[in-house]
Amino acid sequence: MNDQDMDLKARLVQVGVDLVTEEGTQPLTLREIARRAGVSHGAPRRHFPTHLDLLSAIARRGFEDLAARAAEATEGRTDPRERLTALARVYLDFARTRRGMFELMFRHDLLESGRLGLRDTSLPLFATLTELVAALRPDDQDPRILAGALWAGLHGVAQLWGWGSLRLATGTDDVEPLLRATLDAHLGPAAR
């Protein structure tokens, strides 16, 4: 489907997704999006009351994309540990290959404005994470806490690695050891 075939609302979001994917968050202004969609800068207002609303719609597409990749990466696998590893790798890959989108998705003002609807965007993914953790550590404490700590660990690796902090601090050029260390810490060392 061509961009021109969509109604403006969908087109604006699509333009935004493309823009943030190709050029990052910096040029993601209301006026630039309108320009690339071929409409005047006032047009988006008919569909998104404010710039933040449009950005939220774009970020939501990022969460959908992430969820889709997670589903794709885990389908066919049954071993919980394997599924969890695949999930973690998808998360880190996403942060690395779609930097701009990842940055947008976790922008403070977006998250805090409540427009993103975390219930729809990240909670489903977190639920499967919790299930897998519960399956791997059945006798332990509240799996939501364990899953939360694991999620935080992965997210932290994704962020700090993206900024180069971890690369600098650990002196390695590969995220893989950090990924393995995080998973091992939370799930116990992997079986060989």
Add this chain to the structure above:
Amino acid sequence: MNDQDMDLKARLVQVGVDLVTEEGTQPLTLREIARRAGVSHGAPRRHFPTHLDLLSAIARRGFEDLAARAAEATEGRTDPRERLTALARVYLDFARTRRGMFELMFRHDLLESGRLGLRDTSLPLFATLTELVAALRPDDQDPRILAGALWAGLHGVAQLWGWGSLRLATGTDDVEPLLRATLDAHLGPAAR
């Protein structure tokens, strides 16, 4: 020392620190800082070539503050596990009580511009983290990887908790369980 006694360069940074502490990152514009420092909007340019340079100087003060708090919290303690717990708590406390500053310190554009000088700001703290981790897990793999994963875990908890994501996902109103889960995961369960 009164603000008026400092030269403008130091005054601008101090005004910025106060401003971001009291009102967050949103009003932290070049012109607003100049206004509160009682000078014209062009004055900062004599001391900071660009807005980002001024923000970096402000953020650097945040890193210094964090390091000072970490030193204060660990002094007098000798047990590595205790020191590590105190360190972690300082990190989470800082993120919670100085939200605006924490947000500024880890702004993408600041970190990526290279102006912050991670070598001076975060590496010293990371070095002590690595030492403590090495002391607690002497026989294991590269302590820098382990310490990196732990740091990432703490940072992730700080971020996701601040955004409310973890509160929502885990269903608790207290970070403490997440802190303990993170430490236990990376260091083994605490001795009783």
Add this chain to the structure above:
DNA sequence: TTCAGCGCGTAGACACTGTCTACTCAATCC
């Protein structure tokens, strides 16, 4: 003592941003 040089702050312009309001204009409906 005078005067050039300079450090440092002022004032205004510029291009850009997000928001708001008045307007056009085609499609729809009674």
Add this chain to the structure above:
DNA sequence: GGATTGAGTAGACAGTGTCTACGCGCTGAA
């Protein structure tokens, strides 16, 4: 067929960061 309405246009407005020309007081050398 004329009124209504939805959707996009065009321009104004206040705010932003940056840049440039200007001024003013201090310093140091002749």
